[in-house]
Amino acid sequence: MGVGIEVTTLNAWYGTNHALQDINVNISANQATALIGPSGCGKSTFVRCLNRMHETIPVARVTGTVLIGDLDIYKDITPVEIRRRVGMVFQRPNPFPTMSIYENVAAGLKLNGYSSRHVLDEIVERSLRNSALWDEVKDDLKKKSGASLSGGQQQRLCIARALAVDPEVLLMDEPASALDPVSTAKIEDLIFQLKAQYTIVIVTHNMQQAARVAEKTGFFLNGRMVEFDSTDKIFTNPSDKRTEDYITGRFG
Amino acid sequence: MGGYTRSAIVNALRTGIRGQRSVKNTGEGKLKNEHKIRAKIRALCDGAVTGLAVLATVLVVAPLVAIFVYLVYKGASSLNLAFFIEVPKPVGEVGGGMANAILGSAILLAVGSAIGVPVGIAGGIFLAEYGRGTKLANAVRFTADVLNGVPSIVMGIAIYSLIVVPQGHFSAFSGGVALGIMMIPTVCRTTEEMLLMVPNAVREAALALGVPNWRSVLAITVKTASPGIITGCMLAFARVAGETAPLIFTAFGNVGWNARLDEPIAALPLQIYVYALSPYDDWHRLAWAGSLVLIVLIVLAVSLVRYVTSRGVLKGAS
Amino acid sequence: MTRIRFQQNLEELKEKLLVMAGLAEQAIQRAIDAYRKRDLSICDQVSRGEIDINRMEREIDQAALDLLAMEQPMAGDLRFILSVIKINAELERVGDAAESISDRVRHMERMAAAELPVNIPKMATMASAMVHKSLQSFIEADAEMARSVLTMDDAVDAMKKADFKSLMKVMEEQSHLAPQALNALMISRSLERVADHATNIAEDVIFWVEGEDVRHHKSLNINAAQ
Numbered sequence: 001m002g003v004g005i006e007v008t009t010l011n012a013w014y015g016t017n018h019a020l021q022d023i024n025v026n027i028s029a030n031q032a033t034a035l036i037g038p039s040g041c042g043k044s045t046f047v048r049c050l051n052r053m054h055e056t057i058p059v060a061r062v063t064g065t066v067l068i069g070d071l072d073i074y075k076d077i078t079p080v081e082i083r084r085r086v087g088m089v090f091q092r093p094n095p096f097p098t099m100s101i102y103e104n105v106a107a108g109l110k111l112n113g114y115s116s117r118h119v120l121d122e123i124v125e126r127s128l129r130n131s132a133l134w135d136e137v138k139d140d141l142k143k144k145s146g147a148s149l150s151g152g153q154q155q156r157l158c159i160a161r162a163l164a165v166d167p168e169v170l171l172m173d174e175p176a177s178a179l180d181p182v183s184t185a186k187i188e189d190l191i192f193q194l195k196a197q198y199t200i201v202i203v204t205h206n207m208q209q210a211a212r213v214a215e216k217t218g219f220f221l222n223g224r225m226v227e228f229d230s231t232d233k234i235f236t237n238p239s240d241k242r243t244e245d246y247i248t249g250r251f252g
Numbered sequence: 253m254g255g256y257t258r259s260a261i262v263n264a265l266r267t268g269i270r271g272q273r274s275v276k277n278t279g280e281g282k283l284k285n286e287h288k289i290r291a292k293i294r295a296l297c298d299g300a301v302t303g304l305a306v307l308a309t310v311l312v313v314a315p316l317v318a319i320f321v322y323l324v325y326k327g328a329s330s331l332n333l334a335f336f337i338e339v340p341k342p343v344g345e346v347g348g349g350m351a352n353a354i355l356g357s358a359i360l361l362a363v364g365s366a367i368g369v370p371v372g373i374a375g376g377i378f379l380a381e382y383g384r385g386t387k388l389a390n391a392v393r394f395t396a397d398v399l400n401g402v403p404s405i406v407m408g409i410a411i412y413s414l415i416v417v418p419q420g421h422f423s424a425f426s427g428g429v430a431l432g433i434m435m436i437p438t439v440c441r442t443t444e445e446m447l448l449m450v451p452n453a454v455r456e457a458a459l460a461l462g463v464p465n466w467r468s469v470l471a472i473t474v475k476t477a478s479p480g481i482i483t484g485c486m487l488a489f490a491r492v493a494g495e496t497a498p499l500i501f502t503a504f505g506n507v508g509w510n511a512r513l514d515e516p517i518a519a520l521p522l523q524i525y526v527y528a529l530s531p532y533d534d535w536h537r538l539a540w541a542g543s544l545v546l547i548v549l550i551v552l553a554v555s556l557v558r559y560v561t562s563r564g565v566l567k568g569a570s
Numbered sequence: 571m572t573r574i575r576f577q578q579n580l581e582e583l584k585e586k587l588l589v590m591a592g593l594a595e596q597a598i599q600r601a602i603d604a605y606r607k608r609d610l611s612i613c614d615q616v617s618r619g620e621i622d623i624n625r626m627e628r629e630i631d632q633a634a635l636d637l638l639a640m641e642q643p644m645a646g647d648l649r650f651i652l653s654v655i656k657i658n659a660e661l662e663r664v665g666d667a668a669e670s671i672s673d674r675v676r677h678m679e680r681m682a683a684a685e686l687p688v689n690i691p692k693m694a695t696m697a698s699a700m701v702h703k704s705l706q707s708f709i710e711a712d713a714e715m716a717r718s719v720l721t722m723d724d725a726v727d728a729m730k731k732a733d734f735k736s737l738m739k740v741m742e743e744q745s746h747l748a749p750q751a752l753n754a755l756m757i758s759r760s761l762e763r764v765a766d767h768a769t770n771i772a773e774d775v776i777f778w779v780e781g782e783d784v785r786h787h788k789s790l791n792i793n794a795a796q
Contacts, residue, residue, distance in 0.1 A: 051460065053456065053459065053460060056456070056459060058385075080462050080463070080464050081462065082462075083459065083460055083461065083462035084461070084462030085462075087460065087461075088460035090453065090456065090457065090460075092453060094451075094453035094454055094456070094457040095457075096454060096457065096458075096472060096476070097454065097476055098475050098476050098478075107458075107461065107463075107472075108461035108462065108463070111458070111461065111463045111467055111468075111471055111472075112461075112462065112463065158457070161457075161461070162460070162461070165461060165462065207644065208642060234645075235644050235645060235648075236644075236645060236648060236649065236781065237645060237646075237649065237781030238645055243645075244645045244646055247644040247645050248573075248643070248644050248645055248646060248647050249572055249573045249576075250572060250573060250577075
């Protein structure tokens with residue numbers, strides 16, 4: 001089951017660049033929340049603060065509190081542990097190139113010490129079913145490498161890989177931006193189904209996608225969260241003029 | 253009378269006397285001509301550069317082929333079973349072989365690889381994964397480059413002072429150490445290059461799964477780069493397999509069997525060197541045969557490693 | 571300014587709607603004129619105008635549909651286009667009401683003149699003023715002006731109720747005047763409908779400008795009070 005995320009006064013820096021300023025937001029459990037905004041507005045940085053991937057960059061710094069469930073992820077838990085509970089899917093599909101489909105999905109488990117063949121088989125199948133990829137690859141699990149699939153399939157493979165470690169939250173950083181409309185539609189349907197079990201945060205450039213998938217939407221601009229509200233309100237009658245300008249495509 | 257009719261008459265007059273050539277002088281003909289000339293020049297340049305490239309390739313490959321052919325010519329006749337299983341006969345006697353040198357080279361290379369490969373790979377991993385951009389990494393890289401430039405004879409003398417003198421005797425161990433140290437820079441730099449070529453997306457994918465960094469480095473990044481890393485090791489191996497100078501003051505050579513690390517040991521390049529400088533025809537023949545065998549063995553070793561590793565690693569990935 | 575072409579298309583859509591508005595207002599004016607002057611030629615004008623109104627309605631709906639499909643409008647733009655579509659429909663019905671009235675005027679001509687205790691011209695003026703004001707509020711995107719139209723509706727409703735009462739009385743007590751009374755009743759009802767359409771237009775304007783759906787507020791309030 002998914003958990004809620006509570007962010008309080010989150011600030012993030014890359015060296016001297018103040019990338020996120022005083023972000024306060026509550027993300028509900030078992031919902032999809034979309035984050036929209038122009039390039040460089042901080043939405044990707046924000047999402048990376050939720051699983052502490054922001055810290056992999058040497059000059060990165062974070063202040064503020066992020067509670068996932070009841071855990072303060074910057075105080076109560078190590079980065080490695082939080083990443084097992086908060087999964088991430090990236091913009092460009094990045095399956096492990098030297099591994100087969102099976103090994104890719106099982107990677108998170110194997111590398112963390114699980115080795116029971118029976119259990120792994122089960123989890124791999126379940127994850128691939130949950131990411132709507134099972135039927136397409138079930139005969140080639142160990143024969144085909146992860147990189148030999150099409151773009152859309154690769155992305156679903158990455159989703160399966162993230163789901164295999166059974167996270168509570170799934171972060172998706174523009175998951176469909178490199179995909180064609182049919183693959184995009186499949187991924188969006190998938191997100192709909194995943195909502196029941198996970199809390200999903202999805203960063204997207206594509207406002208129509210946000211509108212289709214998410215219950216709540218947050219608009220980022222220049223490192224601040226300008227508005228956060230139910231998706232239909234944001235897209236039919238936003239409160240802030242800046243949001244309206246961005247959504248209607250009017251700048252200047 | 254339109255302009256068309258006039259130029260038609262002029263054209264007719266021109267072509268009538270001079271044939272097709274004079275069409276060149278009309279406006280339209282001039283343009284066509286220019287195109288033709290330009291096309292011809294382009295074709296010429298194309299051909300010239302292609303020719304140069306082929307010539308360069310031939311110049312590079314030719315000596316290699318020449319050497320190999322010459323070695324076969326000079327050495328093949330001396331190859332017989334005895335060469336591979338007998339030790340050298342005393343001076344003056346005909347026959348014998350280089351079996352001890354072949355074994356010795358194998359042992360020296362094994363010791364050298366045992367030192368050079370792990371240290372080199374570890375260094376490469378540090379440079380690429382842990383120390384990127386740090387001053388320490390720059391220092392390590394610089395040291396590796398310097399080490400690479402040390403003349404092999406100097407390496408031999410250094411190991412002589414550091415190991416042979418305190419131990420009081422020449423040994424296979426000291427020879428292996430010398431070779432190993434010479435392998436380190438090549439292995440280290442290639443490992444670093446190959447690791448840097450692994451896209452960051454792969455590292456991020458591993459980290460995002462909650463895999464500790466060390467595990468991600470070893471199980472994912474290094475594994476992805478392993479074909480290149482292995483190539484680097486093979487390059488280093490092939491290079492030191494033929495080194496003679498560092499072995500002169502360390503392994504020293506041995507006319508008899510030795511498989512012990514604490515005693516002097518024969519080595520193919522060393523043996524060839526000694527035999528080549530000797531005044532005996534018999535030994536000269538053995539030297540030629542030895543050279544041929546050395547090259548063939550190196551090629552075999554490298555091919556074997558390639559074959560073994562290609563079966564496991566890269567199925568389906570591009 | 572980005573999306574210039576879209577902006578221009580929105581402007582064109584607005585202009586088309588204003589043309590439609592002009593046609594509708596003109597239709598009502600003519601119908602009322604025809605009533606006052608009992609001039610059948612003006613009735614013919616109204617009928618001819620109806621053709622233009624119907625054509626414009628289809629044109630506007632098609633243009634709006636195209637914009638929805640091609641430009642993926644959001645927020646204010648989306649509400650604007652939706653309002654245009656709805657106001658378009660209301661204006662077409664205003665045209666229909668004008669046609670009804672002019673039809674009634676034709677019938678009136680065949681009857682004897684009669685003195686009736688109703689003030690059609692006054693009601694007509696009010697209804698016409700409401701239409702005009704609601705369209706003005708659209709042109710100026712003025713939600714306050716639109717709200718004032720909503721309050722004017724009560725007066726027109728009251729007038730219609732009074733008219734019905736008095737005309738019913740006439741029909742009972744002076745049955746030879748029943749045809750004329752019935753005629754006047756239908757004209758009164760048409761005018762009340764025109765006022766309703768004006769109210770709807772005003773509500774659509776408020777929805778566009780403020781994003782608030784203020785329709786059926788009376789019945790909703792009654793239900794809430796209960």
